[in-house]
Amino acid sequence: MVLPPVSEKKFTKDFPKLKICVTGAGGFIASHLAKRLKEEGHWIRAVDWKENEYMKEGTFCDEFLNLDLRLAENCKPACEGMDWVFNLAADMGGMGFIQSNHSRILYNSTMISFNVAEAARVAGVKRFWYASSACIYPEHKQLTEDLDGASGLKEDDAWPAQPQARRDADTSHHASPPSASARAPPPASQPPSY
Numbered sequence: 001m002v003l004p005p006v007s008e009k010k011f012t013k014d015f016p017k018l019k020i021c022v023t024g025a026g027g028f029i030a031s032h033l034a035k036r037l038k039e040e041g042h043w044i045r046a047v048d049w050k051e052n053e054y055m056k057e058g059t060f061c062d063e064f065l066n067l068d069l070r071l072a073e074n075c076k077p078a079c080e081g082m083d084w085v086f087n088l089a090a091d092m093g094g095m096g097f098i099q100s101n102h103s104r105i106l107y108n109s110t111m112i113s114f115n116v117a118e119a120a121r122v123a124g125v126k127r128f129w130y131a132s133s134a135c136i137y138p139e140h141k142q143l144t145e146d147l148d149g150a151s152g153l154k155e156d157d158a159w160p161a162q163p164q165a166r167r168d169a170d171t172s173h174h175a176s177p178p179s180a181s182a183r184a185p186p187p188a189s190q191p192p193s194y
Contacts, residue, residue, distance in 0.1 A: 024088035026050040035060035047078045070111040075119030084127040085120045
């Protein structure tokens with residue numbers, strides 16, 4: 001979907017100029033969200049653990065903070081003084097990375113989400129928006145765009161939960177139990193590495 005230009009449609013027209021934090025702004029979707037909010041006249045703090053590959057900072061934000069949001073102490077400067085927070089930060093990558101790093105992704109993304117939400121609460125942020133993924137919806141809801149006449153996925157479509165089922169019941173491959181070093185808990189300041 002191509003958004004109409006700001007001159008035709010301002011999504012935040014009923015709000016005063018806001019100070020907005022957009023996490024995950026080193027990535028494609030969050031940087032474009034930040035850019036749109038900046039174009040609508042808001043002051044934008046972009047936060048990520050990586051630099052943006054798609055556009056220059058001045059194009060999508062007024063301030064860029066390079067912070068690892070898995071660590072609670074880094075979330076405080078991200079959220080302080082903000083009216084709204086859009087949390088799009090997550091540990092992610094291509095399918096090869098995702099398939100071989102389930103535990104790492106779960107841990108890192110959970111820490112980011114919990115830490116940013118708590119820092120926003122403590123900072124008195126008025127609105128908090130949390131982005132998820134189509135992956136929470138049952139696969140059969142994602143196979144066609146028709147969706148029985150519905151215009152798109154709805155929150156109610158995510159329940160009851162249906163973890164991604166294996167297409168074949170091939171039981172000839174069994175996972176080996178992890179080694180003792182893999183089961184040892186990580187140091188408190190480090191996420192687990194599996």
